[in-house]
Amino acid sequence: DAMVIQNPRYQVTQFGKPVTLSCSQTLNHNVMYWYQQKSSQAPKLLFHYYDKDFNNEADTPDNFQSRRPNTSFCFLDIRSPGLGDAAMYLCATSLHTSSEQFFGPGTRLTVL
Amino acid sequence: ELKVEQNPLFLSMQEGKNYTIYCNYSTTSDRLYWYRQDPGKSLESLFVLLSNGAVKQEGRLMASLDTKARLSTLHITAAVHDLSATYFCAVDMRGNKLVFGAGTILRVKS
Numbered sequence: 001d002a003m004v005i006q007n008p009r010y011q012v013t014q015f016g017k018p019v020t021l022s023c024s025q026t027l028n029h030n031v032m033y034w035y036q037q038k039s040s041q042a043p044k045l046l047f048h049y050y051d052k053d054f055n056n057e058a059d060t061p062d063n064f065q066s067r068r069p070n071t072s073f074c075f076l077d078i079r080s081p082g083l084g085d086a087a088m089y090l091c092a093t094s095l096h097t098s099s100e101q102f103f104g105p106g107t108r109l110t111v112l
Numbered sequence: 113e114l115k116v117e118q119n120p121l122f123l124s125m126q127e128g129k130n131y132t133i134y135c136n137y138s139t140t141s142d143r144l145y146w147y148r149q150d151p152g153k154s155l156e157s158l159f160v161l162l163s164n165g166a167v168k169q170e171g172r173l174m175a176s177l178d179t180k181a182r183l184s185t186l187h188i189t190a191a192v193h194d195l196s197a198t199y200f201c202a203v204d205m206r207g208n209k210l211v212f213g214a215g216t217i218l219r220v221k222s
Binding site for chain 2: 044
């Protein structure tokens with residue numbers, strides 16, 4: 001089945017220790033997104049890639065970076081996680097601009 | 113800046129009752145999505161509404177879109193416990209961006 005996969009599902013890191021979250025897709029979609037969802041809040045878009053073109057949201061902290069080495073994979077790097085970065089991180093994909101987005105299962109990040 | 117408002121934010125209802133969740137948005141858009149989220153889980157797509165007057169139904173849920181009023185509704189008919197979840201509407205803001213409402217926590221009591 002075509003799908004969006006996120007690894008790991010649960011990640012525990014220490015304050016200030018870099019962490020990388022992974023997203024892969026078998027849908028062959030052009031667009032990949034990263035959202036942050038804190039407890040009891042709506043998902044918030046951090047950035048997205050359209051093919052290799054990176055689009056950062058204006059209010060995304062510099063602490064968050066992303067890489068998309070190929071169509072199938074996209075990574076979220078948090079350079080120095082703070083306690084406030086504990087959240088569910090959701091990856092989504094869509095075929096084209098304004099197409100329906102398909103969400104992965106999410107990675108829950110805990111920062112100690 | 114596009115703003116999306118959902119109400120109510122919390123809804124406790126008895127099984128068998130009907131209720132409606134409202135989603136208002138502030139600027140023109142003709143694409144709106146409804147998602148369901150169970151605790152600790154990701155978003156599950158419920159409905160994609162692509163034009164004015166669109167109405168879609170799946171089981172006990174029915175969603176509609178009025179682009180002129182900038183309003184979407186999610187109607188629940190004869191609620192059952194399994195519908196307990198958080199429901200989000202999300203509006204497509206041109207440029208690949210979805211703007212989400214705050215979510216409605218639905219609890220259906222036996």
